[in-house]
Amino acid sequence: MRKLQIILLLSLTSICLQADGAGDHITQLKARCVEANSIQEEVEAMLDLAKYYREILYENTRADSVYDEVFGKLTTSIDYKLKFHAYKHFLDYIPIKYETPECRIACEQIIEVIDDNEREGIYFEAHLAVGKASLKLGDIDQALKHAIKASDWSQSQGNASQKIKSKFLLGEIKTVEGEIEEAFRYFMEARVLMEILTEEEISRYVYDHHGLLFQLYQSIKNYNSAQKHKVEQIKWAEAQNPVDSTVLMFHKLDLAGLFVVSKNPTSLDPLFDEITAYAKQTHNIKLKGYSLSLYRTWLIDSSQLIDLKNLMKEHYPEEIKSNWQNSILAHVYEGEGKMDSSEYYFRLDEASVLSTKNNFLKAHFYHRFGHHFLRRSKLDQAKVQFQNSAKYAKQTKGGEDLYIDAMQQLEMIALSKNDYKQAYKFAQVSDSILMEQFDIQHRNNISEMRVKSEEERERVIAERKVEEKKKKFQRQYFFIVILVLLGLLVLVVISSMSVPEWLIEMIAFFSILSVFEFVVLLMDAPIKAYTDGEPLKNFAIKMIIFSILFPLHHLIESSVTTYLKKNKLLASHKSFSFKRLLGTIWPWLKDKTEKGLKS
Template sequence: MRSVFRASPFYSCCFFLLLITGFQPAAAQQTQVTDSLHKLYQKSTDLPEKARLAGELSQIFMAIDTLRSEQWGNQAIEDAELSRNRKAMFKSQLDNGIRLAYLATRKGYNTKALEYMDNAFRMAKENKLEKEQAESLLWKAYVYRNNSEIDQAFTQTTQALTLAQSAGNDSLLAACYFSFSECHKEKGEKLQMLKNVFEALSVAENINNHALLRNGYLQLAEFYKSVKNYDKALDYAFRVLDLDTHSNSDESKYGRTHVYNSIAIIYQLKKNYSMAESFFNKSILYADTIQFQPLKMQGYMGLMNLYIDNKNPVKALDFFNTKQDLKQSIAGYGMSSVIDQAYALIYSRLNKLDSASYYYARCLPFFENNVNPASKLNFYYYYAEHLMQKADKTAAIAIYQKGKQIADATKNLDWMRIYSRLLDSSYSMTGNYAQALYYNKLYNRYKDSLDKLGKEDEILLLQISDEEKRQDRLAAAEKEKLEKRNRIQYMSIIIAIAALFLLLVLLGLLRVSATTIRIFGFFAFLMFFEFIFLVFKKGIYGITKGEPWKDLAMMILIAAILVPLHHWIEHKVIHYLSSQHMLKLRDNSKAWWNRISKRGEPVA
């Protein structure tokens, strides 16, 4: 979702909120699930199993109570250590890293997550566990990407790919391609991103892995959203929704709220606010349906973003004030400053500058010291905007300078352009035209680069369209080739059946045993009626649509007609051919022909 926030700054008011309420399958549970797992943990006497259950509980509580999450994480490590099972010891370290990676936007969590993952990797390497090594490297790549360290993410993913290939694990191979695609997306290399998504999807389709297919379609939706082809993005998002509707998997059950929110955001970018609001509400209602309240938070924040984007800060404030469960959930993460940030932005939009200043002063230390670069870029943008509203241009310029330094360090071209433009206009207002000119030149340079990328996007879309047409042509040609082959096979079967029946008739004209005729008749009629059954079976798909009970009913009906008919006709024909009637017919025909021939002979 980061690319959305970069392209659309209005999202950044709640960027951090969306991240902390973003869906993670293991972190979207509630009390009944934790109670169930706790009971299983107490009953179990197997230490590796206890470590696994404690690890799951540590991740679940990350969305509910971070202190209890820490306790269960430590318990998982203790149980694994006592078991001396190397895979359990690896997993306990990785599980702790994963639970902290859910909040990798915060510096402290980011560092601790990497420490646990490094421990997991070392343990896997020492015990020559290639699959486990690759898993830990991919999670490290995830954390590095969230911290805008893309080169490090590339390095980790490359190492994971080598291990996945060595282990011959297709699921891990697809996961590596997905990780590469995310890295290329962060660097703005969209063609490479797309190629890696297609590689991953190819592997996922070959092994029919639902989770990987789902991830691939979501990434394609994100890609088309990034190039502003919103209808194509919606096509893939709805494809994921269709997968989720027909699946009972955990990722589909708990991930559907994320899909609803993704669809809502695409509609919001299309300025179709009514559809966006509808899908945010669908997300909230679905969370209620499956009785997992933490999943409602993403929908709540989506609605608040929507109201702000639609220039309705009053509605945003009323909405935020009524959602006490949302604020309690955020505070439970130790992130009350994010609530202050939201209030600061809303009051700034309402032009209540003193109230906005109060809340900005409260949350400023947190964002200065505890969040990653991407979150700082968003925060500084709105904080400086507020200072400009207050006519404190000097303070605003200082904040813009901080944002520009972070944008330069992370090589984020969008933000480099935005902050250069803001510094240009700010210095112009203060009469410092030399600095204004300097930043104006930078702005135009970055703008030209982005315009070039925009043209590359257009070329890329044309390339994709051409490739899709080429693939359609290849698919049509392959379909025609298959149909032609099938037609030839059907014709060959018909000729073979006709030849068998011709041979059967000829046998009836010759003096062969009744047993021989019965054997040939059995195979001839068997082949004939099985062929009819095959034709009917292919034809009934249009009626049954592949539903098992309908298929069964239709096959019973066809069998009820064909089986008695088969036996009756076979009995009659074989009886006729084997009862010398054909021989008598042959002899009578021969005598008749002889008489005709003699009539035509001349008299001597």
């Protein structure tokens, strides 16, 4: 029942996305272009139109044509900021591996704007944009070059936000290169820098931080950690006001994809319900296309070929007409037991796949074609397909799993024909690659352990610093207590002797003042905790305290002086002798003092 609901919802989504909603929005955007009163307004409207084509309708060709028109209008413009904005807008929204002449032109033009005008205000953002775009296009060397330039600039300017952005990009590049430890180091350095930013800025960067860690953990197949960081990103997106629902849905689509890849489809149904309903409501063809593709993958991987047939033939007949859907039909007919029709569509798909330059796509196709013949017990034909799969998988990065599966299937076929020598050869190849993958995974695990160990070390160091600081403060408090008690002791001792009035007033003033200051010092932390550090509240409370302590200080000081006068304990300046005072305090000096006075 649940699968039927999803299939019906996807079909309704397909129909609704062809309704007038998308067309009306395009008409409004085009009207903005016509009604613009300046080149800036016209360019902004055209950029919004291009973004809508690219991000919502998934029509990259139309988006490129709009961008071409924008670039043409800016050819003779002297407004470097507008040029920079347009080219950066294009680079920000290019799809991954989307290599077109416009991409190269945009990168060159942005750098030209910097070099010709030496605009410091856009230097960092320009190199960052080109670095990100180069990474999307798979040009790692170019991405690293511009990321380093952006990082050097941020260091020279001492700008924390720029430092964080550049470290994020460097970490992302290292993730793609497979240097997990380096990537973690950049991400952790960025996380430390966040502490000096405002709360709002920290929130945004923490969101980006979770997204980058999601990519990193997914790249090393640590799906539990990847899921944790993606869930944190989703929580952040849901907490925004207003909520960007499109961004939120794509995050949930990422989570659904993670469940499919990790062979954990139990949580997929509610996600697909929500995503497809939103795609229907907003006419988002890109979201619809991605969710449909992911749903098909789930059905194929879980061998639900009848559900796949119902979905494609009854609700998406227009999708089947394109050549690249022949593989889907091949699986559908195989599920129905129509093997000849299944092989026919596999052959059609083979011609289409071989016309591309994508070796991974070719390896994946022959992998599925080989399993098709295995299920039909046609071992010779299956052997040919797995050999083709191994050939193309060996030539592409990321094809190791397909290559291993091909070798294992060839080993099984050789064993079934009692060709033990050939089977041993295939087994050696697959085992060596498995060991290599184990070593890579082992190194990745070690890298994670090192990172966690470093984090733990930093935590211990931080705790030690806090503890040392606490002990230092305790020693200072103890020293202050001794000083206060010593002042009171001196006051008591001096009060028992005949001393000048000015001396007793001075000692009484500082002794009593130190007591009250110590009281205020002890109350300072509770006051700040109560007021949450608000200066106005701190000022008001301390004013109240001082208004009580000040007259009390004056009263005590006056009382001490009055008492001493009343009891005739104060001496005149003429009768006061400092040596006699020392003799009173230290009796062993008394004899020497009296002799000195007589002489």
